Amino acid sequence: MIVEQNVPLQAHNSFGIVAKARALVRVRSEADVQQLLAHGEHAAVPKFVLGGGSNIVLTGDVRPLVLKVEVMGRRLVENGSKALVVEAGAGENWHDFVAWTLDQGLPGLENLAQIPGTVGASPVQNIGAYGVELQDRFDSLDAIDLVTGRIFTLDAGQCAFGYRDSVFKHVAAKDGDFGLAGRAMILRVRFRLPKPWKPVLGYLDLVRKIQDSGVTLPTARQVFDWVCAIRGAKLPDPRVIGNAGSFFKNPTVTPEQCQDIIAREPNIVHYPMPDGSVKLAAGWLIDACGWKGKSVGNAGVYDKQALVLVNRGGATGGEVVTLARAIQTSVYERFGIRLEPEPVVV
Ligand code: EPU
Secondary structure (H helix, E strand, C coil): CCEEEEEECHHHCCCCCCCEEEEEEEECCHHHHHHHHHCHHHHCCCEEEECCCCCEECCCCECCEEEEECCCCEEEEEECCCEEEEEEECCCEHHHHHHHHHHCCCCCCHHHCCCCCECCCCCCCCCEECCEEHHHCEEEEEEEECCCCCEEEEEHHHHCCECCECHHHCCCCCCCCCCCCCCEEEEEEEEEEECCCCCCCCCHHHHHHHHHHCCCCCCHHHHHHHHHHHHHHHCCCCCCCEEEEECECCCEECHHHHHHHHHHCCCCCEEECCCCCEEECHHHHHHHCCCCCCEECCEEECCCCCCEEEECCCCCHHHHHHHHHHHHHHHHHHHCCCCCECCEEC
């Protein structure tokens, strides 16, 4: 275990913001964490767990000790009659893992192709795309307590998944409170892929692919290729243009609130939810306020998807946050809706 000082983080956050970690430890196994905790000097200091950095905005150098997750490995754990269970180390790249499952003939994650970030970050914000959420394919995960060094396993219920939310996004103010942010590090995640495999094709963009291609019974590989093409057409590649995916969550309102907005804004994009609420497309709200293509300093709104904020080159975290606040204000003034950011501001 080596503690590195003043480590540049630009390559470790998908926004590509320039910042440093005052101190950083690469964690390749639970033993690295246990060794760290045995070290009096590092045991008590605040810690920040960094995965692929695809859901953070760095507004300055990171003062807590950064634990860079580099736990690797991928394997088939179980091949049962009703499901396959596959496991991956938290440090594995998410998209490469999804591609690997398909190469191994283990379908079920194809709708989640090309989401930036790591396997360990996937349950933190319950990633989702094109009709599938991580919680639909989740089995369990192993994590390590950053205070005691104890390893524990959580099932889906214990992860308390919500829309882009889990127990790992909440800070517990005192012992016994709900929340594991800053308290635990995810080591390995297991996914349960139902048998027989059935494609999930209900999302409008996929319906269009079926219509355009004439393929009505696609393979998992075909769905994977379609999802990659759809994402490539409207989302910027973080290796080329820094970004953190959708910057805001899609807000939900009551049917009454929705009717009130429709009366004023007949074109608003909205989806009824199973619980009776109505989800609004945040991208549409931001677009309707004229933000597409606009900038604050070097931070901008992507011109093909208004829900994505981008680094046009040399943006600071402060510029991203200022832009995000300006967007929140204009959406609130026009629609009376408060947009909630998806990434964590550090
Ligand atoms: N729209 C506009 N203008 C825009 C952007 C969107 O009018 O600038 C409209 C679109 O026409 C469409 C609707 O808004 O009718 C929804 O857009 P889209 O299908 O692109 O999906 P989204 O709701 O913007 C969500 C997820 C994405 C995920 C896609 C596909 C959230 C916050 N975002 O985006 O997830 O890939 O659905 O399932 O839920 C992420 O979380 O980082 C992410 C990329």
